[in-house]
Amino acid sequence: MKxxxxxxxxxxxxxxxxxxxxxxxxxxxxxxxxxNTNAIAKRAGVSIGSLYQYFSTKEGxxxxxxxxEHMQLRENIIEAxxxxxxxxxxxxxxxxxxxxxxxxxxxxxxxxALEYAEAVLPLDAEAHELNALIVGRVxxxxxxxxxxxxxxxxxxxxxLAKGMIDAARTAGETDHADLQRRLKRAVFGYLRGPVSPTIxx
Amino acid sequence: MKxxxxxxxxxxxxxxxxxxxxxxxxxxxxxxxxxNTNAIAKRAGVSIGSLYQYFSTKEGxxxxxxxxEHMQLRENIIEAxxxxxxxxxxxxxxxxxxxxxxxxxxxxxxxxALEYAEAVLPLDAEAHELNALIVGRVxxxxxxxxxxxxxxxxxxxxxLAKGMIDAARTAGETDHADLQRRLKRAVFGYLRGPVSPTIxx
Amino acid sequence: MKxxxxxxxxxxxxxxxxxxxxxxxxxxxxxxxxxNTNAIAKRAGVSIGSLYQYFSTKEGxxxxxxxxEHMQLRENIIEAxxxxxxxxxxxxxxxxxxxxxxxxxxxxxxxxALEYAEAVLPLDAEAHELNALIVGRVxxxxxxxxxxxxxxxxxxxxxLAKGMIDAARTAGETDHADLQRRLKRAVFGYLRGPVSPTIxx
Amino acid sequence: MKxxxxxxxxxxxxxxxxxxxxxxxxxxxxxxxxxNTNAIAKRAGVSIGSLYQYFSTKEGxxxxxxxxEHMQLRENIIEAxxxxxxxxxxxxxxxxxxxxxxxxxxxxxxxxALEYAEAVLPLDAEAHELNALIVGRVxxxxxxxxxxxxxxxxxxxxxLAKGMIDAARTAGETDHADLQRRLKRAVFGYLRGPVSPTIxx
DNA sequence: GATGAATGAGTCTTCATTCAT
DNA sequence: GATGAATGAAGACTCATTCAT
Numbered sequence: 040m041k042x043x044x045x046x047x048x049x050x051x052x053x054x055x056x057x058x059x060x061x062x063x064x065x066x067x068x069x070x071x072x073x074x075n076t077n078a079i080a081k082r083a084g085v086s087i088g089s090l091y092q093y094f095s096t097k098e099g100x101x102x103x104x105x106x107x108e109h110m111q112l113r114e115n116i117i118e119a120x121x122x123x124x125x126x127x128x129x130x131x132x133x134x135x136x137x138x139x140x141x142x143x144x145x146x147x148x149x150x151x152a153l154e155y156a157e158a159v160l161p162l163d164a165e166a167h168e169l170n171a172l173i174v175g176r177v178x179x180x181x182x183x184x185x186x187x188x189x190x191x192x193x194x195x196x197x198x199l200a201k202g203m204i205d206a207a208r209t210a211g212e213t214d215h216a217d218l219q220r221r222l223k224r225a226v227f228g229y230l231r232g233p234v235s236p237t238i239x240x
Numbered sequence: 241m242k243x244x245x246x247x248x249x250x251x252x253x254x255x256x257x258x259x260x261x262x263x264x265x266x267x268x269x270x271x272x273x274x275x276n277t278n279a280i281a282k283r284a285g286v287s288i289g290s291l292y293q294y295f296s297t298k299e300g301x302x303x304x305x306x307x308x309e310h311m312q313l314r315e316n317i318i319e320a321x322x323x324x325x326x327x328x329x330x331x332x333x334x335x336x337x338x339x340x341x342x343x344x345x346x347x348x349x350x351x352x353a354l355e356y357a358e359a360v361l362p363l364d365a366e367a368h369e370l371n372a373l374i375v376g377r378v379x380x381x382x383x384x385x386x387x388x389x390x391x392x393x394x395x396x397x398x399x400l401a402k403g404m405i406d407a408a409r410t411a412g413e414t415d416h417a418d419l420q421r422r423l424k425r426a427v428f429g430y431l432r433g434p435v436s437p438t439i440x441x
Numbered sequence: 442m443k444x445x446x447x448x449x450x451x452x453x454x455x456x457x458x459x460x461x462x463x464x465x466x467x468x469x470x471x472x473x474x475x476x477n478t479n480a481i482a483k484r485a486g487v488s489i490g491s492l493y494q495y496f497s498t499k500e501g502x503x504x505x506x507x508x509x510e511h512m513q514l515r516e517n518i519i520e521a522x523x524x525x526x527x528x529x530x531x532x533x534x535x536x537x538x539x540x541x542x543x544x545x546x547x548x549x550x551x552x553x554a555l556e557y558a559e560a561v562l563p564l565d566a567e568a569h570e571l572n573a574l575i576v577g578r579v580x581x582x583x584x585x586x587x588x589x590x591x592x593x594x595x596x597x598x599x600x601l602a603k604g605m606i607d608a609a610r611t612a613g614e615t616d617h618a619d620l621q622r623r624l625k626r627a628v629f630g631y632l633r634g635p636v637s638p639t640i641x642x
Numbered sequence: 643m644k645x646x647x648x649x650x651x652x653x654x655x656x657x658x659x660x661x662x663x664x665x666x667x668x669x670x671x672x673x674x675x676x677x678n679t680n681a682i683a684k685r686a687g688v689s690i691g692s693l694y695q696y697f698s699t700k701e702g703x704x705x706x707x708x709x710x711e712h713m714q715l716r717e718n719i720i721e722a723x724x725x726x727x728x729x730x731x732x733x734x735x736x737x738x739x740x741x742x743x744x745x746x747x748x749x750x751x752x753x754x755a756l757e758y759a760e761a762v763l764p765l766d767a768e769a770h771e772l773n774a775l776i777v778g779r780v781x782x783x784x785x786x787x788x789x790x791x792x793x794x795x796x797x798x799x800x801x802l803a804k805g806m807i808d809a810a811r812t813a814g815e816t817d818h819a820d821l822q823r824r825l826k827r828a829v830f831g832y833l834r835g836p837v838s839p840t841i842x843x
Numbered sequence: 844g845a846t847g848a849a850t851g852a853g854t855c856t857t858c859a860t861t862c863a864t
Numbered sequence: 865g866a867t868g869a870a871t872g873a874a875g876a877c878t879c880a881t882t883c884a885t
Contacts, residue, residue: 070360072273075858086867087860097859155356159271195404195422202403203396221396228429245847249885252848276875287850292877453844472762474675477879488846489881499880557758561673597806597824604805605798623798630831647868651864654869678854689871694856 055093057083059104066104066152071159074101101156108153109169112142120176128184135177136222140204140215147208173197186230196226243304244296256294258284260305267305267353272360275302302357309354310370313343321377329385336378337423341405341416348409374398387431397427457495459485461506468506468554473561476503503558510555511571514544522578530586537579538624542606542617549610575599588632598628645706646698658696660686662710665703669755674762677704704759711756712772715745723779731787738780739825743807743818750811776800789833799829 061083065074076097080087094100115138123131143150157166174193181189200222207218247253262284266275277298281288295301316339324332344351358367375394382390401423408419463485467476478499482492496502517540525533545552559568576595583591602624609620645658664686668677679700683690697703718741726734746753760769777796784792803825810821 072360076860077858088862088867089865091860092865095860151359155359158352158356159273191422194407195426198404198407199400199426200403202401202406203399205403206395206399221392225396225400225426225430228432229426231429231432247848249846249848251885255848277877278875288877289850289879290848293848296877298876474762478881479879490846490883491844493881494844497881553761557761560754560758561675593824596809597828600806600809601802601828602805604803604808605801607805608797608801623794627798627802627828627832630834631828633831633834651867651869653864657869679856680854690856691858691871691873692869695869698856700855 051093054083054085054089055103058085058090058093058100059107062100062104063146063149066156067146067149071152071156076100098160102160102162105153105157105160105162106165108142108150109165112138113169113172115139115142116173116176120179123180124183128180131180132226133219133223135180136200136219136226137215139173139200140219140222143204143208144213144215144218147211151208170197192230196229199225199229243294243300244292245294247294252294255284255286255290256304258286259291259294259301260308262286263301263305264347264350267357268347268350272353272357277301299361303361303363306354306358306361306363307366309343309351310366313339314370314373316340316343317374317377321380324381325384329381332381333427334420334424336381337401337420337427338416340374340401341420341423344405344409345414345416345419348412352406352409371398393431397430400426400430453495456485456487456491457505460487460492460495460502461509464502464506465548465551468558469548469551473554473558478502500562504562504564507555507559507562507564508567510552511567514541515571515574517541517544518575518578522581525582526585530582533582534628535621535625537582538602538621538628539617541575541602542621542624545606545610546615546617546620549613553610572599594632598631601627601631645696645702646694647696654696657686657688657692658706660688661693661696661703662707664688665707666749666752669707669759670749670752674755674759679703701763705763705765708756708760708763708765709768711745711753712768715741716772716775718742718745719776719779723782726783727786731783734783735829736822736826738783739803739822739829740818742776742803743822743825746807746811747816747818747821750814754808754811773800795833799832802828802832 058079061079062074064082065078074097076090077087079097079100080090083090090100094103116135119131119134119138123134126134157163174190174197177193177197178189181193186192203222203225204218212218243256247256259280262280263275266279266283275298277291278288280298280301281291284291291301295304317336320335320339321332324335327335358364375391375398378394378398379390382394387393404423404426405419413419460481463481464476466484467480476499478492479489481499481502482489485492492502496505518537521536521540522533525536528536559565576592576599579595579599580591583595588594605624605627606620614620661682664682665677667685668681677700679693680690682700682703683693686693693703697706719738722734722737722741726737729737760766777793777800780796780800781792784796789795806825806828807821815821
């Protein structure tokens with residue numbers, strides 16, 4: 040599943056990108072089982088032979104695609120977290136949520152499909168690692184701002200945000216601002232901590 | 241994808257059940273693409289011919305399995321909701337969360353795999369319907385107890401609970417009580433409504 | 442391919458007929474490969490088990506159907522030939538042609554399909570025999586009326602008539618009288634014997 | 643049923659030809675239901691995968707074979723008809739009959755089987771077109787030579803000739819000259835027109 | 844006798860991957 | 865390096881036939 044050879048020339052790198060993006064496009068308007076190597080090669084404008092020059096298996100292509108997306112999300116998150124160090128808690132939280140929303144609602148069908156592909160491929164490790172990174176940044180934020188039980192809280196906040204974003208994606212929502220408003224409400228509500236049964240008026 | 245033949249004899253009904261459960265078992269310890277008709281038949285202890293007596297396509301089997309699980313969750317939810325009418329808001333909410341947790345953490349790998357299968361099969365309609373049912377019951381509960389904006393709130397609460405349950409499942413958690421405690425915290429926190437940025441001081 | 446048991450009771454005979462006719466009906470509005478034993482049983486209103494009580498193989502059913510049709514044509518021809526003994530040559534010829542036309546244009550799709558089935562099943566012997574019978578009757582007629590080379594002539598007349606009837610069937614013609622007029626023209630023209638190249642005006 | 647991929651290399655063209663010819667060979671010494679893709683591939687000395695590179699379905703192979711034969715007959719007929727313009731009526735007629743006889747008695751079993759295959763596949767249109775071409779050429783000939791009712795006459799002449807040729811094929815005749823003599827007799831006899839019942843005296 | 848559930852050999856077809864040119 | 869022809873294992877599905885009830 041490792042790339043077969045490192046593309047040394049720019050042309051080769053372009054070919055690799057074309058192949059990965061072709062897989063993304065097919066996933067985007069079909070399902071995982073419509074992604075076959077011949078289709079990828081055709082869409083990438085490359086012969087099947089060339090495709091196998093750069094990837095030794097079909098899974099390798101999907102893995103590359105997943106890594107590409109992981110990397111992007113990772114960068115967005117890191118960037119938001121860096122910035123957050125100089126911001127208020129509210130601003131920092133919003134920035135992190137915004138990074139997640141932006142990433143997932145961009146090419147929603149692709150990310151939906153990849154979520155499953157991730158589970159099927161032996162990439163659990165990488166997925167876990169990414170999740171750990173995200174949770175880690177949230178923990179960091181929580182620690183800075185004195186939130187109790189930062190680890191458990193961070194884990195749950197990430198999970199509930201993910202659930203809401205996924206549901207929004209499934210429902211075809213496109214209004215980032217509205218989604219982010221509700222996310223904020225959920226997150227800050229959760230942070231309020233254990234609630235007395237009487238809250239409900 | 242429709243069942244091909246109604247089993248008229250008890251023997252036939254047993255065959256149908258065996259086939260559906262065999263598909264579940266395979267999904268449980270493999271992935272969707274390991275579910276093939278030969279494997280299902282073998283695992284069900286049935287000939288491939290018998291399988292096709294009752295299901296016209298492979299998808300039909302998965303659809304039957306999904307419907308079986310839907311039905312179960314539906315019943316759990318309805319039951320919890322009925323009971324909730326005579327309970328306090330807190331108790332009623334706990335009952336609904338409990339129904340969801342119990343269903344999803346029972347056979348976690350199966351439900352993980354089915355979630356994707358659902359997306360791939362043309363069962364969106366049924367999935368939507370089930371989701372609508374669940375959200376509907378939550379709305380009902382919220383209305384009774386005077387929660388503001390019951391519809392949007394219900395949708396978001398269901399989504400965030402789903403996100404947390406899925407994450408727990410992925411993480412291999414098995415402690416229902418702990419998960420439920422955190423769910424309650426998240427839900428009641430969310431219900432507190434918009435929070436001033438200063439809480440987290 | 443022999444009937445498995447002789448139906449001793451009227452009810453049984455009716456079942457056998459129903460099965461054979463069901464096969465005919467399916468052939469009539471489908472092709473040979475749509476004729477399968479389950480479809481036949483269903484259409485005959487009989488269980489697959491019962492079907493196999495009367496026919497040991499699928500081919501047996503088709504063979505019975507072919508024999509039924511052969512028998513009918515055979516009887517029509519014999520009857521016409523008998524009558525022809527007391528008629529003029531022209532009348533006798535018309536009667537024979539009429540018998541053939543009536544048989545083939547009745548249920549044309551069925552007879553089209555059976556023609557091929559005959560070739561596939563090992564029924565060449567019976568088909569040959571029927572053809573020999575028909576040619577034989579024509580030879581008889583020709584001998585009585587002093588036609589030269591009665592055998593070769595009969596064979597060719599039967600063949601050309603068959604060709605014209607088949608073409609009419611394929612073209613979907615239904616006007617028996619017109620077809621018969623042209624057949625007569627062809628047959629009597631042929632009987633005129635070797636032609637000088639100058640005939641054509 | 644359309645060819646899937648145009649062979650671009652000579653090697654590929656050879657593969658396509660081998661597949662079509664393999665189907666012909668199997669039909670020639672078996673029946674239509676012995677023509678299965680595995681058998682074709684094996685006989686063609688080609689893998690099943692290669693077969694499906696060029697034909698999207700089994701029917702596509704048969705269609706290609708039928709078209710190949712149609713094309714050949716079409717060319718023979720056109721050639722004969724062209725030549726006939728400078729010939730006497732008798733010569734021209736003989737040439738057309740010769741073309742038909744040569745085509746059908748060459749590989750008789752193959753042409754027998756294809757006739758049925760044609761009826762089963764959705765190639766009626768092409769078959770009709772070929773028939774129309776043939777009848778058209780005969781009409782042309784008849785018009786030039788002043789035959790009455792050229793259309794009806796041509797249609798019937800083609801049909802009766804087909805009938806005689808088919809019968810000869812079925813009977814296993816191989817003497818082209820003798821068959822052609824009888825065909826000529828039949829055709830010119832038919833052209834003599836309506837006959838008085840007294841000829842046969 | 845009848846029923847219909849069960850069987851499994853046999854077919855079609857796809858698609859990841861290899862390799863000759 | 866690139867191309868695309870070729871491969872064949874694998875999987876979906878059919879249907880003639882058997883047999884327990």
